[in-house]
Amino acid sequence: MSLFGALRLPREILFGSGQRRALGAVAAKAGRRALVCTDERFAATSSFAEMMDDLRASGLEVSIYDRVLPDVPSDTVGTCVDAARAFAPDLVIGIGGGSCLDMAKCAALLLSHGGVLSDYYGEFKVPGPVLPVIAVPTTAGTGSEVTPVAVISDPVRTLKVGISSPHLIATAAICDPDLTMTCPAGLTAIAGADALTHAIEAFTAVRRDGDAALSQKHVFIGKSALTDHFALMAIFLLGQSLETAVRDGGNAAARADVMLAAMAAGCAFGTAGTGAAHAIQYPVGAITHTAHGLGVACILPYVMTYNRAACLSEMAEVGTALGVAGRDTEMLAQGAIDKVAGVFGAIGIAPTLAALGLAENRLDWTAEQALGIDRLIKNNPRPFDLPGMKRLVRAAYDGDMASAAA
CATH class of the missing domain: 3.40.50.1970 (Rossmann fold)
Incomplete structure (x- = not known):
């Protein structure tokens, strides 16, 4: 290509x-x-x-x-x-x-x-x-x-x-x-987690052929060499400074890193687009009335697990940007997922959809609604059908990371 x-x-x-x-x-x-x-x-x-x-x-x-x-x-x-x-x-x-x-x-x-x-x-x-x-x-x-x-x-x-x-x-x-500088810790955490989700979903989005009509027919066109640059910058900065900014809001260097990362992530996903974590959050947010950043971050590790095999090299690059050690692609990719889950846990992001307050009897509805958000689902590196989306939503509800890969 x-x-x-x-x-x-x-x-x-x-x-x-x-x-x-x-x-x-x-x-x-x-x-x-x-x-x-x-x-x-x-x-x-x-x-x-x-x-x-x-x-x-x-x-x-x-x-x-x-x-x-x-x-x-x-x-x-x-x-x-x-x-x-x-x-x-x-x-x-x-x-x-x-x-x-x-x-x-x-x-x-x-x-x-x-x-x-x-x-x-x-x-x-x-x-x-x-x-x-x-x-x-x-x-x-x-x-x-x-x-x-x-x-x-x-x-x-x-x-x-x-x-x-x-x-x-x-x-x-x-x-x-x-x-x-006066942003409270909770808002700093949710906003920063939103930015990290933007960056990772933009970097792992589907890569399309550079047809000249693509950008003229679609707002979100998938990853490219230019969006990748900004996405990796954001991932590196957030991996380096998000926890510090949440823990010590007076740390000017960490605050600057996180704001630059949020802007860079916007530069990336504003053209590349986002994927399944955002698609699932729309119905979840409508039911639970939880903050957007909290919802997408809760879902992201499960979506990364689901997508891992379809974008293994990109996931490994995410791991490297987050400071995961090693050279083995499989280990770096899994390390990226573990690192994201660890950072989110450290800053207070809910680990499951159940913890967000989603009712179990709304899981199928959530999956159906998420699958219908085509502008996001078409951007996901691994395709979905309804049974696959239902499995992923159930895994995120149960906290079953292994099932998310199915």
């Missing part, structure tokens, strides 16, 4: 301590009237006030929507947009966790093209460019600052839904690890 690479990224990415102070200058290049989307907690911080002062000092008028909720209920996007129309923003800035960034993307979409969010569910439904979006994450996990995806909660549907389009990629991402 010939060498192939593909990436879709923001026009500008800034990373490092203090980079939030570039917000005014970056925003001034994109517009003059900024709608800022954040949540009540961050809106009350001195860091937020400083950034708003910077925007105004750079000549921008600012309208603040500070009522972003977790998982972005779809009706709240309409509320935000209706309130912003009279202000007539020409750019949107998301500051906060993944939900704040996704709100900014969705607001930019509706302000640009009208309609309702359900008009755009799925892939390539956004008809053209949206208002410029600047993403300033304050957590290290979702990677939304660099991805083409916005995930929302639709009360009409059981599962969370996604809008996937290259037009949703932020114009600029400003990633300042200082903004994560």
Whole structure:
């Protein structure tokens, strides 16, 4: 197979301590009237006030929507947009966790093209460019600052839904690890575990031929030489620093590693896509109302076990990136699974679907729903049928790693 690479990224990415102070200058290049989307907690911080002062000092008028909720209920996007129309923003800035960034993307979409969010569910439904979006994450996990995806909660549907389009990629991402220093240990763990899941699923995704039409017909196109680079960077950094960042939130070096890893993982999966761990989490999350990062991380070691034989060399590279010693491919691959499970156990990730609160009588429904999420399942390196998915979900419920390989 010939060498192939593909990436879709923001026009500008800034990373490092203090980079939030570039917000005014970056925003001034994109517009003059900024709608800022954040949540009540961050809106009350001195860091937020400083950034708003910077925007105004750079000549921008600012309208603040500070009522972003977790998982972005779809009706709240309409509320935000209706309130912003009279202000007539020409750019949107998301500051906060993944939900704040996704709100900014969705607001930019509706302000640009009208309609309702359900008009755009799925892939390539956004008809053209949206208002410029600047993403300033304050957590290290979702990677939304660099991805083409916005995930929302639709009360009409059981599962969370996604809008996937290259037009949703932020114009600029400003990633300042200082903004994560006050993140509590539990949130640091869940967000970091989410990032590690993104990176591993992107690196072990199916590899497709580099047909010129591939990237023009699909948002997620599988692994490539370019996405692999970012995925391995993320895996290495998280293996090195995630436990430290959870245990010692004041460790600036660990915080920087984890935030850089989350961004790199977003660079990888924003083009490569994710796989079965994410597909299973969508129905699990809908039933258990557990955090997305917690769910995908709980499932990941079982999915890695299921996929191991189909991507043995990639799994061995994951092991090497995580610091597993040795040269034997089989041992490195198994070491990768053991290392991931060990890290997740150390930071408090639930080890089974039962521990997440999934009811046993919903296992078959979970498997059926997961199998139906084609944009993720088609990306998994080992194919699924319904019996295979049911076995995997049962194994993750029981904590039976051996059965996950069947």
